[in-house]
Amino acid sequence: MTNLRTLREREIIELILKQLDRMPQMPIPFGDDVSAYPLDNSLMLILKTDMLVDKTDVPPSMSLWQASRKAVVMNISDFAAKGTQPKVMLVSLGLPRRLAKKEIIEIGRGLNAGAREYNAYVIGGDTNEASDLVITISLFGIAKKDSMMLRSGAKPGDIVAVTGSFGKTSAGLKILLDNFEAPKKIRGIFLESVFMPYARLREGLALSQSRAVTAAIDSSDGLAWSLNEIARASKVGFLIDKLPSADGVKKFAKINRIDEFELTLYGGEEYELVLTIKPKLWKKAKEAAEKVGGKLLPIGKVTAERKLLLEIDGKRQVIEPKGWEHFKSITA
Amino acid sequence: MTNLRTLREREIIELILKQLDRMPQMPIPFGDDVSAYPLDNSLMLILKTDMLVDKTDVPPSMSLWQASRKAVVMNISDFAAKGTQPKVMLVSLGLPRRLAKKEIIEIGRGLNAGAREYNAYVIGGDTNEASDLVITISLFGIAKKDSMMLRSGAKPGDIVAVTGSFGKTSAGLKILLDNFEAPKKIRGIFLESVFMPYARLREGLALSQSRAVTAAIDSSDGLAWSLNEIARASKVGFLIDKLPSADGVKKFAKINRIDEFELTLYGGEEYELVLTIKPKLWKKAKEAAEKVGGKLLPIGKVTAERKLLLEIDGKRQVIEPKGWEHFKSITA
Structure with a gap:
């Protein structure tokens, strides 16, 4: 018998969606x-x-x-x-x-x-x-x-950007749940990111006003998963050429002999925004984020080819469509 | 230490409300x-x-x-x-x-x-x-x-009315939870009322249109509790002279040697509406409910004296402010 131990969160949602009558003319489709x-x-x-x-x-x-x-x-x-x-x-x-x-x-x-x-x-x-x-x-x-900034508007050529760095929270969770080690100062920062997450509301409002954004999502299920969701909804791919790891994540990865990319890409419970930006309006978007005290960091480009690729120092690897799912731990 | 075993649902809500900043000019106050x-x-x-x-x-x-x-x-x-x-x-x-x-x-x-x-x-x-x-x-x-039909508009002299009878669900729950007995036919009706509750939406919409209603609440926490809530919000009392027991409730009470009034007044999980009606518009209200296939049963009057009284066959008793609370069973 198939029960929740073998069903992933996404499959559960799909199963329930199949039972629902659709409201005519939904302004935003299911799944955003x-x-x-x-x-x-x-x-x-x-x-x-x-x-x-x-x-x-x-x-x-x-x-x-x-x-x-x-x-x-x-x-x-x-x-x-x-x-x-x-x-x-x-x-x-x-x-x-x-x-x-x-x-x-x-x-x-x-x-x-x-x-x-x-x-x-x-x-x-x-x-x-x-x-x-x-x-x-x-x-x-x-x-x-x-x-409205939906998940579905990304176009090939758009700039992929994020409002902050990644990996702090996944490192913090590894410290709390798996007793991983970290130098005192980094440890404090990582734990703070777990205990006191902030939503990028000011940035989101300013970026929406800038009209430069073609697609957006929050990164609560991890950077890789967020990219995958925009790619799926927009029918595009990504070539990511900068990995926005937070300060200390590299060191933490080295100390604990784990992969820095794993921490940065496949974390979760992080609340940055992942966006695609019209190249012509890049400067306007960046200024909009900075004007409210935020950041907008370019990490790659939207591609017509529907693949999620990471290319750092000439080495290519596929970004897998995985991330933080509540039932993940029992299905992996 | 005071924990949830000793705190009732209402007290928990009050505790949380005390911690909240109030939105200025709330169109409907907390507690409706x-x-x-x-x-x-x-x-x-x-x-x-x-x-x-x-x-x-x-x-x-x-x-x-x-x-x-x-x-x-x-x-x-x-x-x-x-x-x-x-x-x-x-x-x-x-x-x-x-x-x-x-x-x-x-x-x-x-x-x-x-x-x-x-x-x-x-x-x-x-x-x-x-x-x-x-x-x-x-x-x-x-x-x-x-x-909007709030809880707070009842005036002395208004007619108290309900959209249906009470006691079926509390009897049904006693059958299911405490193995009480009931003749087969009544049993089926009582259990159905537990398993397939209906909201009185048609009646509520029609009665709102009639403009005859001064206060309203649903009876999900029981008839007595609903009356108590309107009385509290409207700063009035009630003299109830008809007890709207459902068919079979009297018989069920007799068989199981419990009080019929208890079943009818202090149940819960019943979804009738309890309303107060301007006397001059009573006919209009009744017709509005009947036009959509519903009922409007008068059960008493709103009084200026802030007491909840039941008077049947010349005998008076106080309707207690108790009803269905989720934590009730551990605080009674």
């Missing part, structure tokens, strides 16, 4: 970072839900305040990737009986901190009893139909 | 059936989220199809109470590893059935691994600001 409902000819309601479950999404030594804030941030990040300001959110909580009063307070504070950090408000929700701590956030905003 | 965000001067976005957790919300022998459909219906019911047509929903799933492929399909079909039954669509969601089966539905619609 957010969903949408048309309000009028020019505006649409933007919707997103994502569940955090402590046993798979909360590493040891992360506080409840941090976990609750993260539950919000991971939803905000999808809005950032679509260039949409989140306005309000609802919170549905599944609470284990073991929780104490002060822990409930901590959860409430973390939720509020996550929302307010991005200028949104919690305006409703419900509580339930559950075996795991479960935090489901539903996020809402309003966007212009013609300014 | 739904939340709202203003779209313009006349329209507002209506939002609702509610989580179903199998271990507390799904009785034995309820199928996954039924449980998934119920997760939708319990959210729709809150929209019904506010007279708002639900448009689209997102689904966040927590799935235990034990689930088989055909069970995932059943969940997808149940979700779709629930949505389509009320003319809504599932347009997005996510999946996760969890210990319990967790189904969080987030529901969206649009409503006119001046047509």
Whole structure:
């Protein structure tokens, strides 16, 4: 019998999608970072839900305040990737009986901190009893139909760019979960990236305004997976010629005798944006990101050939369509 | 240490609310059936989220199809109470590893059935691994600001009414959970009310249109609790003089030597609407409900004195502010 041990997250989603009637004229198709409902000819309601479950999404030594804030941030990040300001959110909580009063307070504070950090408000929700701590956030905003950065608009020749470096979080998770070693200073930075992720909302809003972006996604499932998703939705390929590893990732990889590229490409729980940019508007896009205190780092080109290739120092290798999936560990 | 064993659901919600910054000018205050965000001067976005957790919300022998459909219906019911047509929903799933492929399909079909039954669509969601089966539905619609039926508008002299009878579901749950006895025919009806709840959406929409309603709530936490909530929000009391017990409830109570009133008043998981109606517009309201195939049953009056009283055959008793709470069983 086929059960979840053998079904990957993507297959589960496909199975459920097959059972659903399609709303006519969906403004954003299934499978993008957010969903949408048309309000009028020019505006649409933007919707997103994502569940955090402590046993798979909360590493040891992360506080409840941090976990609750993260539950919000991971939803905000999808809005950032679509260039949409989140306005309000609802919170549905599944609470284990073991929780104490002060822990409930901590959860409430973390939720509020996550929302307010991005200028949104919690305006409703419900509580339930559950075996795991479960935090489901539903996020809402309003966007212009013609300014939406979808996954599907990348064109051959476009510049591939990211809003920051990669590998810190996957290294941090390896320290927390597998007892990998790191020098004290790097260790602190890596753990911070796990405990206190930030959504690139300012960058996403500014880049959307620049009109230079042809496709965008957030990197919560890892850089390789994000590239794969844009490639699939846009029917293109990529030639990546710079690997945006964070400071210390190379050293960390060496100390622990693992591959730097693996950490940078196939991580997850990182909340950078991965975008494709019209070459003519590159400067405008870069300035837009920098004006709000962010970065835009070119890492390669979109290709017509539908392959995901990495070429560093003249050596080519294929970027595999794998990344962070919740059920990954039991299917790999 | 105060933990969830000693905190009731309401206290948990109050604790979390205390940690939240308030959005300025919330169109609907915290604590009503739904939340709202203003779209313009006349329209507002209506939002609702509610989580179903199998271990507390799904009785034995309820199928996954039924449980998934119920997760939708319990959210729709809150929209019904506010007279708002639900448009689209997102689904966040927590799935235990034990689930088989055909069970995932059943969940997808149940979700779709629930949505389509009320003319809504599932347009997005996510999946996760969890210990319990967790189904969080987030529901969206649009409503006119001046047509909203809140909990807070009941006035002394208004007629208290319900859209159907009570007690079937609490009797059904006692059959399923506590092995209570019932004649075959009644048993079937009671169990059906547990497995296949219906939201009174048609009635809610029609009653909202009638403009006769001063306050409304759905009865998912039981009739007594619903009355208590309207009384609290509207700062009024009730004198209830008819107890709307469903056919067979009296007999069932007698067979099992329990109190009929208990079953009817203090149940839960029933999805009728409880409303207060302007006396002058009673006929209009009743006709509105009947025109869409529903019922509107008067059960008493709103009083200025802030007490909840039941008076049957000249005997008065106090209706207690208790009802279905998820953590109830561990705090009673």
